Amino acid sequence: MFRALRFLFKAGLVFVGASLLWVTIYRFVPVPFTATMAGDLLAGRSVTKDWTPLSRMDRNMARAAIAGEDARFCSHNGFDWRGIANAAASNARGGRIRGGSTISQQTAKNVFLWQGGGYVRKALEAWFTLLIETIWGKRRIMEVYLNVAETGIGTYGAEAGAIRYFNHSAATLSPTEAARIAAVLPLPKKRAAVGVRGQVRRHGNALARYIGVVRRAGLDACLR
Numbered sequence: 001m002f003r004a005l006r007f008l009f010k011a012g013l014v015f016v017g018a019s020l021l022w023v024t025i026y027r028f029v030p031v032p033f034t035a036t037m038a039g040d041l042l043a044g045r046s047v048t049k050d051w052t053p054l055s056r057m058d059r060n061m062a063r064a065a066i067a068g069e070d071a072r073f074c075s076h077n078g079f080d081w082r083g084i085a086n087a088a089a090s091n092a093r094g095g096r097i098r099g100g101s102t103i104s105q106q107t108a109k110n111v112f113l114w115q116g117g118g119y120v121r122k123a124l125e126a127w128f129t130l131l132i133e134t135i136w137g138k139r140r141i142m143e144v145y146l147n148v149a150e151t152g153i154g155t156y157g158a159e160a161g162a163i164r165y166f167n168h169s170a171a172t173l174s175p176t177e178a179a180r181i182a183a184v185l186p187l188p189k190k191r192a193a194v195g196v197r198g199q200v201r202r203h204g205n206a207l208a209r210y211i212g213v214v215r216r217a218g219l220d221a222c223l224r
Helices: 002-026 035-042 059-069 081-093 103-112 119-135 138-148 158-166 175-184 198-217
Strands: 150-152
Touching (some): 059 103, 150 158
């Protein structure tokens, strides 16, 4: 029993040290690849990505992401407890709402882990969320998120999404274009930012309006 506990303790120390080093490296180095991208390659799909600093993206893109995915991004510590509570209450009633995952949690999952559920993955997601909130800060989290989030089948990041859908860089996105890319984020393998209709079109139009709300209310203040 003592040997087993000692082994677990050492393994824990190795994991903590390795994860701290991993997160620290990505604080300065562009994320080269993710498990989700590997999944696309294994499925026989090509992967398109183009790492772009947040400073070279139109501010509408980050505002659209905040409007659509995480309105309290700048004010929480990585976990939106209010959103989690609302999701739990709705689930208890049998309702269907978007999960309470924040942009920070989604970034931790996309960069360091794999898609899917399970208690182990959720625990690891919480650990890496704490690390990136502490080591990276909000601006770097948003920058990484907008470079690794899937914006279409085999397409990753706002830059690649802007070129795919609108034939120009993410540096010159209009509110409507940014909103349509953000509308794809929840279901990137089933949605597209052009030729949109139905619920996706309504969601994109709503996000285009909310971009102004994000700007006026200063909900993107941590990115300035």
